Amino acid sequence: MASVERTAYPRFKRTITSRELHEAFTPGPSEAAWARGKARSPEHVLALVVLLKSFQKLGYFPDLDEVPELVVGHVRGLLVLDEDVLPRHDSMRTAARQRDFVRERLGVEYDKENARKIASAAIYEAVQTKDNPADLINVALERLAKERLELPGYTTLDAMASEIRTEVNTGFFEMVVSRIDDVDTARILGLLRVVSGSRSRFDEMKRPAKAPSVSHLREHLAHLDRLELLGPTAKWLQGVPPGKVEHFAGQARVLDAAELGKVGVVKRTALLVCLLHMAKVRARDELVTMLCKRMSRIIKRGREDLEKIRERHRAETERLIAVLGEVLEAAKGAVGFDGESVTPLPTSEDRLHQVHQQCGEAVLEKLEKAGGLAKLSEDHELVSAHHGDNYMPLLWRHFKSHRKVLLDLTDVLQMVSTSADSTVLEAVEFCQAMRNRSAKWVPVTYTVTAEDGTKKDKTVSAEFASQMWQRILFDKHQAGRIHRRHFEVCTLSYLVQELRTGDVAVIGSESYANLQNQLMSWEECEPLVAEYCEQAGLPATSSAFTAALKQKLTAVAAKVDAGYPDNADLTIDQASGKIVLSPRRGKARRQSALDLEAEILKRLPEWSLLDVLARTAYWIQWWRHFGPASGSDPKIRDKLARYVLTVFTYGTNAGPAQVARHMGQKVSVHELSLAGNQHITSDKLNRASADVIDMFIQLDLAHVWGDVSKAGIDGSQYDTWENNLLAESHIRYGGFGGIAMRHISDTYVALFSHFIPCGVWEAVYLFEGLLKNESEVTVDIVHGDTQGQNLPVFGLAHMLGVELLPRIRNWKDLTFYRPSATVKYKHIDSLFGDPDKDVINWRLIENHWPDLMRVVLSIREGRLSSVALLRRLGNESKRNRIYQAYRELGRVIRTVVLLRYLSEPELRDSIQSMTNKTEAFHKFSNWLMFASDLLADNDPENQEKIIKFNELLANCLIFHTAVDITKVVNDLIDEGWEVDPVDLATITPYITSKIRRFGTWHLDMEPPDGQAVGHLRLAA
Structure with a gap:
């Protein structure tokens, strides 16, 4: 069974905001007239309109008793009915007739058999790649909505998903086990055996790699070798979709040996095989990563050696020259050189051999005294490297200790x-x-x-x-x-x-x-291109795409050139080429804004951090996504409280042991660690944060539409007011991978504070997260740090329909690319690069447009790993046509952004503002991680989870603070305050002074064991 809360099955929320009330449950004049034409009594009219609006919201007919009183009262008021009028039906026949009226008006078909058939087909298709019952139900809901069919009851869909999932998974399990002989089966099941005083090999499979030292490299090679000896998992798993293998492995990974031992033998064997297979994959990835890290360190040390040689090269060179002088003197003495002439060499062969021997002995004696031939040869290489500016000869000394294990690694892979x-x-x-x-x-x-x-x-x-x-x-x-x-x-x-x-x-x-094996073929992509381009706002053909880019770059450059005389901030010295962009001063806050902030802070209530989590969990039910990896309902008491404590435990980085210790007997270490390890994943934390975001953007910032007039603000001003406060309130969505994002619509602006701290690595994960965004927020502007200016990242952002606007500190060091070699500009020509080489290759973009589309469509369809894409876009390759195409596209987009940055003061102000808010968020979230800001766990997956726990905690606190600010502002309006939207926009929700991180402390001054306070008896 999967709880309805964990699915997208439509239902009335526990908390309905004024915005939702107006947008979803307000009947239009035509709907009211239609209802009065279909029903006579006020009760029937109200019931019909409530059913109509509920069906539009839910997709099915709820019982009238299940409709929240807030919705009924809202509809009743708009229909101008008496307060005592209740929605009701006199008979089942009347109820059925009203449902038919609604179906007819909305064009919805009521066909139980067809709905079950379509839902079943959708679930059968989805279960080949998905496994969570909630996900399967969501797929069926989406398909039914597209077919405009009335939704079946939730229990029907839940039973269907459970039955189909069990059938398909059991088939996979039996197929895998049938390929394994008895000896291999015993070996696989033996992984769960725990030898006294040690851990099971099952636990060993799950351990991550350590630092790339020689011993750790050997250990990890041996680890992979032991895994390979357990059996040919790729052969056993042939025919099982990769997504299912990964999910089955995930189920096994979160269990311990004792828990997995309780699973049926067939399923247990199949889960172990999947875990073993993914452990091999992970071990190979880790070995390659270790190789890359080790070689990077070797090269780094070689470069450091070269720098040290440069510092001491003079003394070393003089010493080697002195040694050479001694060698020459020894050779002179041996051959009889007197400074002007050389004594003729003897003609007899024996005497000549004797002279050569004496000369050699003298030279070797001097070389030995100077440190030996090997040492002098090595020193000579060092000095030669300095004079040739070549650190390559210096690498061997750091490589030789790792040589064997690195060659073993390349032999194994x-x-x-x-x-x-x-x-x-x-x-x-x-x-x-x-x-x-x-x-x-x-x-x-x-x-x-x-x-x-x-x-x-x-x-x-x-x-x-x-x-x-x-x-x-x-x-x-x-x-x-x-x-x-x-x-x-x-x-x-x-x-x-x-x-x-x-x-x-x-x-x-x-x-x-191999990236090519993950990319969709052009034949698969071609039918999807038109729809995707329409969604992303891109031309749908290669020629139109290239022409639009060229026109955009040409137009922006011409506009900036023409507007240069009026650009007071930008100065270009045509003689020297010196370029100066004058900084802009920030606007000081008005006294009225400071007074408003002080009054709000004075009135804000104090809360403990646990109270905030509990309240938001009750309102929003963000915990609904948490549960066992199997997808079944968690078998724990009081799920809300357990998950609230778990988020607090990991979000503050306190850990289960400390939290359980301070909670007394209320929760154990095992209960907290079980929930954190087995019930919550990074993906589930992303979904929980998405819930907070969706509720945040619906936040009411005035009483209701009708009450806005109390503040002297009309409807259009309400939008502005709400925009401003939301623009200052930031929530972080972990699925976006660390970035600042802005969504602009007609009614509100939602800002989410994040950064790209390190460029292409985070950007690739970010864009994959954008495509998998489960929030209702649509992202169209992305802000990042200075390192986010990687050219392929700009290109990828454009293909995803996202505008990348990073902080630009080093713009003078970046190349501006010309639309053609012949174009010249009157004022800004010195900004652009060499006309012979720094010119956009439009033919390259047009020719490789299918490759550009294949990448974004493969990401969207879940076929392409973001990490594999990173290998392509993060490192330059002459043979990598995908990199070349995205780099060329990025040159166009980044040049446009740079030109806009220099010519649009508002854009610079916006980027700077987002940068400040992002840094404020990082400080705020770090304040919440009060137990420790160090991640002690070496496993990258667990590190990612702790970061996302912290993000969810910060999001909940931001939302809760915004709710409190809203209430205070509404109270001020009721009291006659004139709240200026401009002042309100400067109020930040990153308020820590009203939050008790550590809860409430109680000091007990009762004498211990009847002794007086301060009296201690020391043992002898």
Whole structure:
């Protein structure tokens, strides 16, 4: 069973706002006239109108007794009926006739059998990729709404979803188990066995990777090897959709060995296989990530060494020159050099050999005294690196301690090239073939053995390496050979680069999988293009898309150029090219705003943090999304209280142990940790935050429409007033991945405070979150930090129909791209780059328009991993046409944004304002994490959950404070205050002075054990 609260099944909310009352339950004149034409008595008229408005809201007919009195009273007042008139039917026949009237007016069909058939088909289709019963019911509801069918009862849909889900899942479980023999089954089930004094191997499968040290790399390689020995999970799971595998693995992951042991043996085996398979995938991802991190650190240390050498190069160079001088003096003495001439060498062969021997011994003696040949050679490489500005020779000393384990890692992982160029992987193959050689210089030819046992000679190429690498890889005195040590470092550094760009993929991985395998084909995308482009506001053909972009850039540039003489903030010195953008001063708050704020703060009530969570949970029911991974109802008492305490526990980062300790006997550590680990996921926290957002945007900021006149504000001014307060109240939605967003509509502006702190990484997750946004808010403007100016990110934002407006600090260092090489500007030409190279390649955008569309459609359809896309868009690749297309599109969009930034003071003010509000939110949310601002858990998934717990906690407090502000403002209006909307817009909801984070403390001064206070008896 799935609770109705956890689904989208329409029902009356516990709290109905004035906005919702007016928008959803206000009958129009034609509806009132229609009802009076269909019914005679006032009771029947009221009942008919209530049924009509309820059906429009819910999609089915509720019992009249279930309709909230607030709705009935609202409708009664608008119909001008007496207070004692109640909606009722004299008979079942009258009720049925009125329902038919409503169906006829709304064009809705009442067909139980057809509705069940359509719902069943929708659930069968959805259950192939989804598993949560609430999600299956929501899919059926959406399909029924599209077909304009009256919704069946909730219990009907719940039973249907449960039956179909059980049938399909049982089929998958039995199919998987049938492929596993008895020996493998025993091995799989043995994972749950707990040996005395140790943990089960089941727990070992769930552990995350550690820091990429040598020992941790070896340990994780061994971990993957142990997982591989447990069985061919990919073969066993063939035919099970990836989404179902991931969900089944998620069910197993949140249980412990004892709990999973209680599950039926067939389902238990299948869940363990899914968990094992995903553990392998995760281990491969983690190994590649560890490789990337380790090579990055090696390169970083090489660069640091080069900087240190530059600091001390003079003394080192002088020392090496001194050694060279001593060697030369020794050689002179051996050959009889007197400073002007050399004594002729003896002609006899024995004497000549003796001289050479003496010379060699003298030279070696001096070299040994200077530190030895090996040390001097290494020092020579260091100084040579400095003089050549090349840190590559310095990498080996940091690489050699990791060499074996890194080569083992590349041998274990199966890697394939995603393009026709496989030279880097061939270089990896060469390194494996030469790994047991001890010589520095090795032949470039090597032998490989094919699967059929045949041997083949191959020659390795280093064409992929830069000129700096080439200088140290080859030597004219070592023809046909290559420096093995440097080549290993070079190969792995380029391998890491190609793994990040996606030019090399790892088989059996997720984060480093082949992007082309995840992208939808153009044949699949083409039917979806027109609808998507209409939704995103984009032209639906490549030529129209390119033409619109070109026209936009040309028009904006021309407008900025023409408006330059009137732009008092921008100054361009045509002679020197110096560009100055004068800063704008912020507007000081008026005294009336300060007085209003002081009065509001004085009247705001104090609340404890737990009270705030409990009140918002009761009003909004954001906790309804929480529950076991299986999707069934949680088997816990008082779910609301348990989930409120859990959000408090993790949102403040106090942890279950401390909260349970301070709550006495009311809750245990196990109860809190079980709810946090097994009932709540990042996705469920996103949904809970979406509920708070949806309620927030409906917040009433005046009594009702009719009461606004008390403040001397007409209806249009009400919109302005509400816009202003909502514009200052910010709620964070975790699904958006850390970003500031603004939605503008005709009636309100909702702001959500977030940032992109690190550029493309967060941006990619952000845009995936935008497409999966479950809030009613539509996002069309995104604000980010300075690092959010990555060119492909601008391109991706445009394709998603979102305007990216990051904070722009370093605009002088960014290139402005011209629409064509021939265009020149009278005033602003110096802003643009070189006309020979910094020009938009419109042909590239037009030719690769299908690739641009494939990416956004694949994300929308859930086919493309945001992490895999990150590999493409976050790292430049000459072979990556998707990166090139998005980078070129990003050049257009970023140039337009930069031009607007320089010419529109209001835009700069808006960006600065959003930046300030975002930073204020971060400070506010950090204040709530009072127990600790450090994330002790090493698991990235758990870290993400704690952050989103904190976001939900902050959202609830912001909403609750806005409610209190609304009440205070309404009271002030009733008392005759003249509340100016401009002043109201400056009131922030980030108020901490009225919140008790730690609850209420009680000091008991009763003497302990009957002793007087202050009297202690110390034991001897």
